[in-house]
Amino acid sequence: MVGRMVMSANTSKAVQALDASLNEDLDALRRDGLFRPLRVLESAQGPEVDIAGKAVISLSSNNYLGLNTHPRLVEAASRAAFEWGAGTGAVRTIAGTQTLHEELERRLAVFKRTEASLTFQSGYAVNVGVIGSMLDQGDCVVSDKLNHASIIDGIRLTKADRILYEHTDPDDAERALSEARAKGYRRILLVTDGVFSMDGDIAPLPALVERAEHYGAAVMVDDAHATGVLGTNGRGTTDHFGLHGRVALNIGTLSKAVGVVGxxxxxxxxxxxxxxxxxxxxxxxSSHPPAVVAACIAAVDVLEQEPQLMEQLWSNTRHFKSGLRELGFDIGESETPITPVMCGEAPVAMQLSDLLLERGVFAQGIGFPTVARGRARVRTIVCATHTHEQLDRALLAFEEVGTRLGLIGDRRQA
Ligand SMILES: Cc1ncc(COP(=O)(O)O)c(C=O)c1O
Known part of the structure; x- marks a missing residue:
């Protein structure tokens, strides 16, 4: 408090002018119902979390398998912190590569059935780093219109040309690929999310790979939401569709089903x-702290040795999705644990989210720019660690609030 008072007393006109200018942009968000406080969790991430002193069912995390609190990960992280210290103090290329980092990369390569792998600080960083470094003037990226923001930002960093194709449409991807081929680019890279983060649908990877091969393009798949979810032991969409050796760049995060960060x-x-x-x-x-790396190695062990977690994830997914469908909600085209509850305009999504929270369910409202205007939604993700009883309680809350907001009712009677 004291610090803030001193700050404002000494604030220069230039600082105030910047604040005033930024506040004008924030006012626009407030008008559109898109200005949101950060929700602060007062407990570990889990099937239930504490928010504002109350335990609520969480349908908002990407912690698909509950690995963030898995005893093997927690123990590995604690042991590594004691043995290796809290941080590395360097970037990988100078003094920040420890045997742990290389071990994790070997394990990920074996898990993904590729020759090698390389870790980055986050999934965002890997997309920006890979696309930003591999493509330049004279190259072309062919990208699904609904690819994740980190892919879009990677593309923005390159001087390469870009051609977008209609979401999950292999025919339109072929149009883009043939256009690219005709222009004689040096490198052509087709990029797609494996599972789309806001809609939960799966990329038609076999058709995309086939067309890309036909036109001499390499394929990059972002399996942020497929690793730990699809394929044998959660190896992702490349494995799910049996395309090993045909996808040049298999992107993953360590921040979602893997339960850590990276x-x-x-x-x-x-x-x-x-x-x-x-x-x-x-x-x-700088490179990942040892605790992060050790926990990720333990997570690969768990993925390989505890397939029952994925089975539980899919059982919960089926249970929750069919519940929402039976209630009459529009849940889009989702095929995975990511289930959007479509609301139309952002204020409705935010209201649905707020009312659910009052009834003990934490499910975030999502609006523009994360999704297109008019496509606002409450996005839900079930985890392996939810019980059916928790999911049924959540469905009851959705029924009450959805009826009140007019999102269901007519459709159910029809
Ligand atoms: C498809 C996709 N790629 C990449 C990322 C970024 O991952 P990270 O949170 O590890 O930076 C996300 C995260 O939301 C994502 O959904």
Missing amino acids: GYVASSQVVRDYLIHKARPFLFS
Whole structure:
């Protein structure tokens, strides 16, 4: 408080002018119902979390398998912190690579059935780093219109041309690929989310890979929401569709089902060598603390040895999705644990989210720019650690609030 008072007493006109100018932009968000306080969790992430002193069912995390609190991860993290210290104090290319980092990369490569892998500080950093470093003027990226923001930002960093194709449409991707081929680019990269983060639908990877191969393009798949969810032991969409060896760049995060933080690309050794020398987030940002790396290694062990977690995730997913459908909610095209409850305009989504929270369910409202205007939603993700009893309580809250807001009712009677 004292600090803030001193700050404002000494605030220069330039600082005040910047605040005033930024506040005008924030006012626009307030008018559109998009200005949101950060929800503060007073407990560990889990099937239930404490918010504002109250235990609520959480449907908002990407903690698909509950690994963040898995005893093997917690123990590995604690032991590594004691043995290796709290941080590395360097970027990977100077003094920030420990045997732990290399062990995790070997394990991820084996898990993803690729020759090599390289970890980054986050999934965001890996997308920005890979696309930003591999493509330049004279290259072209062919990208699904609804790809994740980190892919879009990676594309923005390159001088490469870009051609977008209609969401999950292999025919339109073919149009884009043939256009790119005709222009004689040096490198063509087709990029897609494996599972789309806001809609929960799965990319038609076999058709995309086939078309990309036909036009001489390499494929990059962002499996942020597929790792730990799809494929044998959660190996992701490449494994789910049996496309090993045909996807050049398998992107993953360590921040979602893996339960920790970070990102990686599983690929050839050449790609790994290239990125070590060229990817700017890898080169210019310090490496993961040992506790993070050790916990990720333990997570790979769990993925390989405890398949029942994924089975539970899918049982919960089926239970919750069919509950929402029976109530009459519009849940889009989702095929995975990500289930959007479509609301139309942002204020409705935010109201649904707020009313659910009052009834003990934490499910975030999502609006523009994360999704298109008019496509606002409450996005839900069930985890392996939810019980059916918790999910039924959540469905009851959705029924009450959805009826009150007119999101269900007519459709159910029809
Ligand atoms: C598809 C996709 N890629 C990448 C990311 C970024 O991952 P991270 O949180 O590890 O930075 C996300 C996170 O929301 C995502 O949904």
